[in-house]
Amino acid sequence: GENVEQHPSTLSVQEGDSAVIKCTYSDSASNYFPWYKQELGKRPQLIIDIRSNVGEKKDQRIAVTLNKTAKHFSLHITETQPEDSAVYFCAASPGWGKLQFGAGTQVVVTP
Amino acid sequence: KAGVTQTPRYLIKTRGQQVTLSCSPISGHRSVSWYQQTPGQGLQFLFEYFSETQRNKGNFPGRFSGRQFSNSRSEMNVSTLELGDSALYLCASSLGDRNNEQFFGPGTRLTVL
Numbered sequence: 579g580e581n582v583e584q585h586p587s588t589l590s591v592q593e594g595d596s597a598v599i600k601c602t603y604s605d606s607a608s609n610y611f612p613w614y615k616q617e618l619g620k621r622p623q624l625i626i627d628i629r630s631n632v633g634e635k636k637d638q639r640i641a642v643t644l645n646k647t648a649k650h651f652s653l654h655i656t657e658t659q660p661e662d663s664a665v666y667f668c669a670a671s672p673g674w675g676k677l678q679f680g681a682g683t684q685v686v687v688t689p
Numbered sequence: 690k691a692g693v694t695q696t697p698r699y700l701i702k703t704r705g706q707q708v709t710l711s712c713s714p715i716s717g718h719r720s721v722s723w724y725q726q727t728p729g730q731g732l733q734f735l736f737e738y739f740s741e742t743q744r745n746k747g748n749f750p751g752r753f754s755g756r757q758f759s760n761s762r763s764e765m766n767v768s769t770l771e772l773g774d775s776a777l778y779l780c781a782s783s784l785g786d787r788n789n790e791q792f793f794g795p796g797t798r799l800t801v802l
Binding site: 621623 | 721724731732734738744747748779783788
């Protein structure tokens with residue numbers, strides 16, 4: 579089955595710096611790759627996603643890149659702010675209604 | 690549109706009991722997926738229902754089951770509860786195509802004593 583690996587597990591950045599989280603997946607049938615942000619005690623919220631016919635997608639300070647050949651995708655957050663502090667999950671969709679999640683990255687943005 | 694809702698938000702049960710959790714999807718969404726979230730195992734897929742049919746299933750024992758009603762609301766049931774079933778149970782709804790966005794509910798926090 580699909581296996582998604584996510585690195586790093588924790589990431590500390592200074593406010594204003596960039597943060598990068600990387601994920602790899604194993605199932606070449608996966609065509610959809612969302613990223614979720616989960617704040618403490620809250621539900622996961624979709625922040626950006628990318629489909630396999632696109633190599634890069636950007637939404638304000640957030641961007642995602644996908645390399646289907648290498649089976650990896652990355653989340654880039656620029657100009658980080660304290661409110662970006664949260665756990666971020668990458669996921670791949672290997673089948674109907676199923677998301678296979680990475681283990682998560684705890685991002686801490688210090689002022 | 691109203692978001693995904695889940696009831697109850699919190700549950701405390703004892704070992705051996707059974708529990709039923711409910712999920713109401715976003716209006717117009719026909720797919721409901723269920724996930725278990727624990728500190729040790731992260732977010733794990735349980736199963737997905739679309740038009741009242743289970744379309745996909747994760748690697749959980751048969752004690753975990755679900756169903757979906759004609760209005761797309763879904764329930765999941767856990768029988769013979771074990772201590773290890775303590776977790777946050779999240780449901781997510783989507784339109785139902787394979788690459789549609791999934792929107793999560795607030796979750797049900799289950800504690801098994």
